[in-house]
Amino acid sequence: MTYETRTIRLPVPERILGANDEIAAATRQGLARRGIFAIDLIGAPGSGKTALLEATLRSLGDRRRPAVLVGDLATRRDGDRLARWCNRVVQISTGQGCHLEAGQVRDALAKLDLEGVDLLFVENVGNLICPVGFDLGQNAKVGLFSLTEGDDKAAKHPYLVAEADLILLNKIDLAPHLTFDRAGFEADVRLLNPTVPIIEVSATTGAGLDKWIAWLEAGSAEVSGTS
């Protein structure tokens, strides 16, 4: 490999490698002050991120005051779906951007009245790779896989699995129609992340949602200091 020295002109905010992390740290502090538990939900296109959040918001009802940020290249469809269940939703259009960055999350949060909010869901752009490297200021990263994607996806996406605070395995209602080696999937996860909880869910039937919501409640209690 040969190298060349080049003088280039770059926008300052993106120039600094640490800029994203600095913004994320400030976001994290701001959310902590408000006692908001924030999760970054990362999954492939079609893994069921929006469907899971719809089911979660419906299930939470009035017990919680959530806010949702949702990232997509194009369309407002996810935001519109979620707005039926929550009146604090901001759709972030990333254009050709393959992941959310901390600045987008900060700017989207500025559009919301966060008074009384206690949960923040950030639905990242559908992508198992690029979102992993960007801290958004969340408390927890949740890696969402689905049965229909095949049982090899944990091994093939080691960076997400290694960094995840929770692995959700969605679409378990389709298990009878698929071949999916759950023990093999879990073994792959364990090689990368020995302690991460794995919760099986179905956003369609509601199976497992109680365990996922209990996990959210525990995280929320920890952040708000009531645990």
Add this chain to the structure above:
Amino acid sequence: MTYETRTIRLPVPERILGANDEIAAATRQGLARRGIFAIDLIGAPGSGKTALLEATLRSLGDRRRPAVLVGDLATRRDGDRLARWCNRVVQISTGQGCHLEAGQVRDALAKLDLEGVDLLFVENVGNLICPVGFDLGQNAKVGLFSLTEGDDKAAKHPYLVAEADLILLNKIDLAPHLTFDRAGFEADVRLLNPTVPIIEVSATTGAGLDKWIAWLEAGSAEVSGTS
């Protein structure tokens, strides 16, 4: 936005914005000289890219002499699966790389004996976003969606759909167990790409494979000048 001038040291091949396209153009010329029809297969993680190629290789049998390049962040699993059906397979490990680039394809091709080869399948990294922007030297980009991902994925990934020479809709065997608005999906595709063919397939049952193979044969005939 403020700007700053910075002097940085960059590897030369990646420095030039056009480097990828130049390598891709050279690859395309080299493949054309050999009469090889090359496709770049782009789909989400779990959309069934490898399963489709397995079924395709099995179905082609001795009628064709294909070669396969397959990109993944980690593991040799896809390469191993495909090597059961084809003795010219190269697995490209991208590490944290979210897409294949022309240099990786060029280097992988150098590892293969291309004598007599007439079809090249490049299975890109599972990602609907990042691979779209990188020319690999292919003749055709094939966008693979699956029924289990939901009917909104064309609209949400406009760059892939707009650039695709063929849209494959996989996992149609699962249609009875899903809600998927095929007319809506097709309407979204048509808004972005009025003329692209859409072929429904099931890598599991083999449904629709004949149409996909006929499309491959037509492309191959065009490239080899026998059409």
